[in-house]
Amino acid sequence: MQIILKNPLDMHLHLRDKDMLKAVAELSSKSFSAAIIMPNLLPPITTIEDVISYKKRVDEASKNTSFKPLMTLFFKNNYDFEFLKSAKEHIFAIKLYPAGITTNSQDGVNSIDSESLKDTLEAMSELEIPLCVHGESEGFVMDREKEFVPIYENLATNFPKLKIIMEHITTKDSADILDKYPNLYATITLHHLLITLDDVAGGMLKPHLFCKPIAKRYEDREALLNLALNAHPKVMFGSDSAPHPQDAKESCGCAAGVFTAPIALQVLVELFEKHSKLDNLQKFISDNAQKIYNFEPISKSVTLEKKPFIVPDAYGEVIPMYAGEKLKWSISSIS
Amino acid sequence: MQIILKNPLDMHLHLRDKDMLKAVAELSSKSFSAAIIMPNLLPPITTIEDVISYKKRVDEASKNTSFKPLMTLFFKNNYDFEFLKSAKEHIFAIKLYPAGITTNSQDGVNSIDSESLKDTLEAMSELEIPLCVHGESEGFVMDREKEFVPIYENLATNFPKLKIIMEHITTKDSADILDKYPNLYATITLHHLLITLDDVAGGMLKPHLFCKPIAKRYEDREALLNLALNAHPKVMFGSDSAPHPQDAKESCGCAAGVFTAPIALQVLVELFEKHSKLDNLQKFISDNAQKIYNFEPISKSVTLEKKPFIVPDAYGEVIPMYAGEKLKWSISSIS
Numbered sequence: 001m002q003i004i005l006k007n008p009l010d011m012h013l014h015l016r017d018k019d020m021l022k023a024v025a026e027l028s029s030k031s032f033s034a035a036i037i038m039p040n041l042l043p044p045i046t047t048i049e050d051v052i053s054y055k056k057r058v059d060e061a062s063k064n065t066s067f068k069p070l071m072t073l074f075f076k077n078n079y080d081f082e083f084l085k086s087a088k089e090h091i092f093a094i095k096l097y098p099a100g101i102t103t104n105s106q107d108g109v110n111s112i113d114s115e116s117l118k119d120t121l122e123a124m125s126e127l128e129i130p131l132c133v134h135g136e137s138e139g140f141v142m143d144r145e146k147e148f149v150p151i152y153e154n155l156a157t158n159f160p161k162l163k164i165i166m167e168h169i170t171t172k173d174s175a176d177i178l179d180k181y182p183n184l185y186a187t188i189t190l191h192h193l194l195i196t197l198d199d200v201a202g203g204m205l206k207p208h209l210f211c212k213p214i215a216k217r218y219e220d221r222e223a224l225l226n227l228a229l230n231a232h233p234k235v236m237f238g239s240d241s242a243p244h245p246q247d248a249k250e251s252c253g254c255a256a257g258v259f260t261a262p263i264a265l266q267v268l269v270e271l272f273e274k275h276s277k278l279d280n281l282q283k284f285i286s287d288n289a290q291k292i293y294n295f296e297p298i299s300k301s302v303t304l305e306k307k308p309f310i311v312p313d314a315y316g317e318v319i320p321m322y323a324g325e326k327l328k329w330s331i332s333s334i335s
Numbered sequence: 336m337q338i339i340l341k342n343p344l345d346m347h348l349h350l351r352d353k354d355m356l357k358a359v360a361e362l363s364s365k366s367f368s369a370a371i372i373m374p375n376l377l378p379p380i381t382t383i384e385d386v387i388s389y390k391k392r393v394d395e396a397s398k399n400t401s402f403k404p405l406m407t408l409f410f411k412n413n414y415d416f417e418f419l420k421s422a423k424e425h426i427f428a429i430k431l432y433p434a435g436i437t438t439n440s441q442d443g444v445n446s447i448d449s450e451s452l453k454d455t456l457e458a459m460s461e462l463e464i465p466l467c468v469h470g471e472s473e474g475f476v477m478d479r480e481k482e483f484v485p486i487y488e489n490l491a492t493n494f495p496k497l498k499i500i501m502e503h504i505t506t507k508d509s510a511d512i513l514d515k516y517p518n519l520y521a522t523i524t525l526h527h528l529l530i531t532l533d534d535v536a537g538g539m540l541k542p543h544l545f546c547k548p549i550a551k552r553y554e555d556r557e558a559l560l561n562l563a564l565n566a567h568p569k570v571m572f573g574s575d576s577a578p579h580p581q582d583a584k585e586s587c588g589c590a591a592g593v594f595t596a597p598i599a600l601q602v603l604v605e606l607f608e609k610h611s612k613l614d615n616l617q618k619f620i621s622d623n624a625q626k627i628y629n630f631e632p633i634s635k636s637v638t639l640e641k642k643p644f645i646v647p648d649a650y651g652e653v654i655p656m657y658a659g660e661k662l663k664w665s666i667s668s669i670s
Contacts (some may be wrong), residue, residue, distance in 0.1 A: 140552060141537040142477070180373035201536065201549055202476040210540040217475060250586050252654065253539035319587065 001306040002332070003269055005282060007297045009289045010035035012132070012167055012187045012238025013261065014103075015069075017054070021061045022241045023316040027262040029062035031331060033286070035296040036132070036238065040104040041097055044074035048083075051090045056157045066298050072132065077109060077116065081123040085225060092293070093130040093165070101136050101144075102212040103242065108134075112151050114158035121159045129162040131155075132294065135174070135211055142197075144174040145213050156181035163292070168192065168240045171211040172223035173189050178234050185292050187238030188228050190267055191258045191321060196221050207254040208319050211240070229275050231283035236292060239264050243318040244332050259320045263311055267322070269329045305332040336642040337667070338604055338613060342622045342632045346382070346503055347467070347573025349438075349523045350404075352376050352389070356396045357650040358649065359578045360478065362424050362597040364397030365667060368621070371405045371467070371573065374430055375439040379409035383418075386425045401633050405620040407467065409496060410607045416458040427628070428500070435477075436471050437547040438577070438591055443469075445485050447533035449493035456494045464626065465498040466490075471548055477532075482507045491516035495518040498627070503527065503575045505548040507558035513569050520627050522573030523563050526593045526656060531556050542589040543654050546575070564610050566618035571627060574599050576651040598646055603655070603662055604639050604664045640667040 013028055013035040016020050028035050037058060039045035045054055051071045058069040070092035073079070079087075079094075082120055097108030114121070124131060133155075137147035152174070154162055166186040179182055195215045200206050209215065227235045241264065242257025249255060260267070265285070272281040290296065309330035311322045348363055348370040350356050363370050372393060374380035380389055386406045393404040405427035408414070414422075414429075432443030449456070459466060468490075472482035487509070491499055501509055501521040513519055530550045535541055544550070562570045576599065577592025584590060595602070600620070607616040625631065643663035646657045 060669060141532070141533050142552075196475070198476050201545065205540070206540055206588060207542065208587055209538055210536065214536055217477075252585055252658075253541060254544055255539060265527040323587075 003278060003281075003304050005265060005302045005304070006012040007033040007300050008265060008296060008302055009033055009237065010239045010241070010261070010264070011289050012036055012038065012116040012189070012240045014038045014040070014240070014242040014257065015058060015061070016243060017057065020243055020245075022058060024261060024318065025058055025061035026063050027315060028065035028241070029067035031262075031265055031302050031334060032067060033300040034068040034070055035193045036092060037322045038073060039074040040070045040097065040102075042104050044104065044107050045072070045117060046074050046076055047091055051087070051147055053150075055090075063119070074107065075109065075120075075131070076107075077120050079120050079123070081126070084123050084127050084129060085310055088129060090128050091129065092159045093132045094124060095132040095134070097134045098136060098138070101134060101138070105134070112155075114154050120160055121155070125161040128163075130165060130181050132165045132167050135166050135169075136214060141214055142216065145169070145171045149173050149177055152177060152184060153181065153335050156184050159183070168213060169224065170216050171220045175227055178227070185236070185238050186227070186235045187239060187240075188224050189240040189258075190260045190264045191215070191302060192221065192224055193228055193266070193271060202331055207249045208321065208323070210249075210254055210256055210259045211242070217261050217263035225275070228284050229272060229277040229280060231288060233283075234292065235284065236284050236289040237264075237268070245317040246314065246319050247317075249319065259315070259318050262315060263320055263322055263327065265302060265331060266304060266309055267328045268328045269321060302335050303333045304329045307332070338616075338639050339621055340600060340617060340637045340639070342368040342621045342635050343510045343578070343600055343637055344368055344572065344621045344632060345574045345596070346624050347371055347373065347524070347575045348573045349373045349375070349575070349592065350393060350396070351578060352392065355578055356392060358461050359596060359653065360393055360396035361398050362650060363576070364399035364402035366600055366637050366669060367402060368635040369403040369405050371407060371427060374409040375405045375432065376435050377439050378409070379439065381411055383422050383425055383602045386422070390425075401603040401635050403633055410443065410455075410466070410597070411442075412455050414455050416461070419458050419462050419464060423462050423464060426464065428467045429459065430468045430502075433471060433473070436469060437474070440469070440541060447490075450493070451628060455478060456497055458491070460494050460496040460564045465500060467500045467502050470501050476549055477551065480504070480506045484508050485513055487538075488516065491519050494518070496640045503548060503573060504559065505551050506555045510562055512557040512564070513567070520571070521562070522571050522575075523559050523571060523596045524575040524593075525599045526550070527556065527559055528563055528606060529602070534591065540542075542584045543656065543658070544585075544593060545589055545591055546577070547591040547592045549640075559629050559651070560610070563619050564612040564615060566606060566615035566616075566623060568623055569627065572599075572603070572620050572622040579648065580652040581654050582626065582630075582652075584654065588638075594650070594653050597650060598655055598657055598662065600637060601639060601644055605662060636670050637666060638668045639664045642667070
């Protein structure tokens, strides 16, 4: 049994920099046609020069001409119209982080309200630059995304021409507002379709499943599955695959992030097959994103066959999700 | 500034066995007058011979004649009246674990209902053997204790003469039923008075703060603080201090348990002082437990003074809570 995925897209990817970039970029570039590359380096990507130079490093590391890194800027409220106009040809979107909310987000925005962000967001609206948002408050870890919902609603209402992507949604609350605002969209990760807090902390504590936003409750996962499996047209796959060295995960203070890039397609096929929704995977993995972002990716066909794939224990010093476990599907060819 | 604690009691302590027992027993025996020693070894303590032999090992390891280990049996539903009658002089209480709910609880009870446990619990009632309970369901990790509340209520109602101790309560739900049933009591740990899930998983993931039951929400911690700081007469200190080697905590599957035994008194004084409730600490740390269990501990005076204490980075291979941090109070003398 085979399935062919056309132009798979990862609409939320962390490739980091330097040695880590060199270690992981190829894994995504092999099986994806394009990926949105997150800008939360240290220091973050905030200038056109940063974007150009980071893209060059990504291209070199990905060693793959049939892969397009879709570059982003790290949102700063001092970006003016002229800057954004010049930046537009180099970027695909701008990513907004609340300050300090996740890995390397210290330089993010302290107060996200439509009044203080007005000039920048109006310029982005006019220039048709999409806004990707890490939507979490500073509240209790299980409530952070729920508490951010009014901020999404406020932004969506006040900037109706701005395309706003709720990144890596993890709750029913976020799923529920998706259809209320025409300009709201969402990405969903692989791991949030699979795990709940029980998998992270219900038995032994599993640092390799620790991520931000943290995995939530069963009813939340159910809401995400409902969107993804039915290929809701406003929802795209974004792995949020985030590599950390093993010793940064298995330590007295474990970094947030699940590494799924090299196994995402195989596991998605297994998941959609299990729910008898294989017909919808093409939309979730590529077509929806093309429509939402209005772009045409490099042509790439990934053929998967129902043949066991043993996930490596590690990719370099990074432990992937399902390390050492047997998946039902493997990638048999890419063209 | 000094404070003297008379006969401090730890009404819930894990000492484990073998090398770990030798490494940690002395730390509790030095500063506590007595402690209830949990029976969840591998295999668990289920016979009188087990109790006698484990007590001997604890006595040897604790190297301290002014410390009394209060031994327990691991609840099995086949304990009959005659067995319990013979066991009574050797034990202080019996600890009931739902099967598989925490460390070494595989041999626990699968279904906790008053009908199936009737014979054993009636025998315990008649013999006045207290029942200590790990009260968690098999549900979602944040709901497990809440879901166990009806079971506590059922047991308390059906066995009105049985002294039931809700061990290491972590939620407002448990706090709320304490006064509804005359035969319900509770222990509270140090760490559940201090942390919430935010401390475990809100920033970096902190394996050394991972415990079962998992730390809950702010309103839950508030309810526990309210009980402890006001020395509610049905509430006792029980550290649930649980040593694990560093490599069992900082790994791809981290064991549950926070190691607080050697720092508990110092931190409790700091906490009660901060809330201007120092006058109530004696009751929480000893007097309440003496009344609830109706016993008289070995006389011991622990003097603490307001002088910084730097918590060691490790006790042997065990990382304590607040490792390397500075506490405000230290133990100056024990007599």
